[in-house]
Amino acid sequence: MKILIAEDEIDLQQSIATYLERDGNVCEVASDYNDAAYKVDLYEYDLILLDVNLVTGSGLDVLKKLKKDKRDAGVIIISANSSLDDKLDGLDLGADDYITKPFHLAELNSRIKAVLRRGKYGGDDTITFNEIMVDTKSRTAYINGRALSLTRKEYDLLVFFLTNQGRVLSKEIIAEHLWGDNSDLADNFDFIYVHINNLRKKMTAEGAKYIKTAYGSGYKFIAD
Amino acid sequence: MKILIAEDEIDLQQSIATYLERDGNVCEVASDYNDAAYKVDLYEYDLILLDVNLVTGSGLDVLKKLKKDKRDAGVIIISANSSLDDKLDGLDLGADDYITKPFHLAELNSRIKAVLRRGKYGGDDTITFNEIMVDTKSRTAYINGRALSLTRKEYDLLVFFLTNQGRVLSKEIIAEHLWGDNSDLADNFDFIYVHINNLRKKMTAEGAKYIKTAYGSGYKFIAD
DNA sequence: ATCATTCTTTAGATTTCCCTTAGAATCGAG
DNA sequence: CTCGATTCTAAGGGAAATCTAAAGAATGAT
Known part of the structure; x- marks a missing residue:
């Protein structure tokens, strides 16, 4: 949900x-x-x-x-x-x-x-995009039916991308969503690079290359 | 009913x-x-x-x-x-x-x-999952027909897992269901580790390894 | 009251992950 | 093309989460 x-x-x-x-x-x-x-x-x-x-x-x-x-x-x-x-x-x-x-x-x-x-709002606990399927109940992401072994941050990041497909997400927006409004980290979001990189590696290993870099502005999740 | x-x-x-x-x-x-x-x-x-x-x-x-x-x-x-x-x-x-x-x-x-x-009252009195069978009337769990000797908490924990298969259950959710939501203890749910560990030992002794750790999120009961 | 069982606490070992660092690679403006 | 800014990537320290065993506290049966 x-x-x-x-x-x-x-x-x-x-x-x-x-x-x-x-x-x-x-x-x-x-x-x-x-x-x-x-x-x-x-x-x-x-x-x-x-x-x-x-x-x-x-x-x-x-x-x-x-x-x-x-x-x-x-x-x-x-x-x-x-x-x-x-x-x-x-x-x-x-x-x-x-x-x-x-x-x-x-x-x-x-x-x-x-x-x-109570009815109308009930529904799906999964998010799907092409060959990607995320079961939010078990917090597991699948690509072509194969489960990815994601850490918590990687999983959150993937879900954030999936729920904001096609939108350019800056490091700051991503950080705010994944870490909350934590002013302690406000001056340096470089660690985002690491999580993006780790998630990308695990996804491309299964053939899914959807996280594009928008140089100077952020990232977006989109098919070619 | x-x-x-x-x-x-x-x-x-x-x-x-x-x-x-x-x-x-x-x-x-x-x-x-x-x-x-x-x-x-x-x-x-x-x-x-x-x-x-x-x-x-x-x-x-x-x-x-x-x-x-x-x-x-x-x-x-x-x-x-x-x-x-x-x-x-x-x-x-x-x-x-x-x-x-x-x-x-x-x-x-x-x-x-x-x-x-939940089986206990009326309807079906058993919950089964692969080689596991729980008789909710006698509050006894069996693996391949052999009865496990479970304590009350271990039994409740197992039933909770069985009725929430595939779902990631956080320590907080588990504590809330097994102990009631007591905010006084809200900062420390470490005793969950002990019960998880004890239940796991008894189950793996019979070859049933279904309780997976979702690091940072909780536990889930699922087959490979 | 006594004993056995179960629950919780404690503490140290272990595992996993996150953030930092630093150097390499890439991009875009001039 | 050159150069500075941005992004990528790998590796490691240290913190946090989890595991495990064992001891103390509570509970319940005899």
């Missing part, structure tokens, strides 16, 4: 992402209203976790936008207070469920599962 | 009953503690939905009674609050699952199915 986490507390954002990714989901994060609105516009998500109190705007506006555009992502509202107003507003606007901070990740997870299971 | 609904909110009681009967189940209801204790004593149920807050007593006492009498009905605890104490008490006493009000009937239904499918 592809899940957007629109939450401005970086710690919470990261722990949610880690928890959900370990359960086989693909997570992207948005730290403010603009980022959330942008990503919701651009990508198809199976589920969106939406904090009502985003720094530059309200999560409820993102929800309005979603429903106006008749997008069918599931939505779970996250709120700092247990105000009934927030809850009712959110559910009125078409959210599927509601959770109040602080909460246990296990509870969030079971609500997520419930929303996803 | 014969299901007892021990719940004092009449509206909820009725909507659960209607929902479950539509699926072909036989439902009986109990509106207070005495009624529940009486019926549990008298009849054999496949599953019991147990509200912890019954008007004249605690649902947990019904559960204690059930377990003392070695009755094998599946039990799902219903609680009005998400108090971890209730949950842990319930699971400690032998309940099979736990759900917090308010919940969607669809979610309750899938939990019921999960409990029933």
Whole structure:
């Protein structure tokens, strides 16, 4: 499942992402209203976790936008207070469920599962592209049916490419997605080269050469 | 399936009953503690939905009674609050699952199915995978017909793997399913290593090597 | 109460991976 | 073509994750 986490507390954002990714989901994060609105516009998500109190705007506006555009992502509202107003507003606007901070990740997870299971959002746990197939449940990538032995970072990188096919991804974007907004590393993303290289080696060994270098701007995943 | 609904909110009681009967189940209801204790004593149920807050007593006492009498009905605890104490008490006493009000009937239904499918109660009492066979009634696992001597945790772990074949299960997910989500221990799940190791030793001694380590992500149960 | 079994903790060994480094190769502007 | 910037590639140190055995704590049966 592809899940957007629109939450401005970086710690919470990261722990949610880690928890959900370990359960086989693909997570992207948005730290403010603009980022959330942008990503919701651009990508198809199976589920969106939406904090009502985003720094530059309200999560409820993102929800309005979603429903106006008749997008069918599931939505779970996250709120700092247990105000009934927030809850009712959110559910009125078409959210599927509601959770109040602080909460246990296990509870969030079971609500997520419930929303996803509730029908229309359920579906496929695999991502396929030509001879490549990724089973997100087992976190295993296959090429022509043969399993690749990928490390965690390599797997995450491949999934990120597969879910952003044809798009040029800069080192900075990749780093942000795979490592989170970690300002400690902000000055040097050269280690990306190593992971790209390792992933490429394992993929080309099976005949899959899809990761192209866009000199000076990044990488893109695309067939010839 | 014969299901007892021990719940004092009449509206909820009725909507659960209607929902479950539509699926072909036989439902009986109990509106207070005495009624529940009486019926549990008298009849054999496949599953019991147990509200912890019954008007004249605690649902947990019904559960204690059930377990003392070695009755094998599946039990799902219903609680009005998400108090971890209730949950842990319930699971400690032998309940099979736990759900917090308010919940969607669809979610309750899938939990019921999960409990029933788990084989223990009604339906098929065994889980098989290649040369492995688990008899959920006697809580015994066999490999090539030879019984393994498993502890409770090892048995639960094996069943959890068998019912989630191919899926990567993180230490956190495993801990949550086998121990309940206790955030106090959230920083240290290392004891999982020990149980994994013990179970592996007993299984590999019989030639069954299915528990693979997914470094950095968890474990998965899968054939080569 | 005693004993056996099981669970958790502890600590050291081992494995795996990630980031750094450094030199080679490649690209593009002039 | 030349040169600086960017990217590639291989190898190694060190950190983190996992494994393993064994001892202490809890549990349950007799």
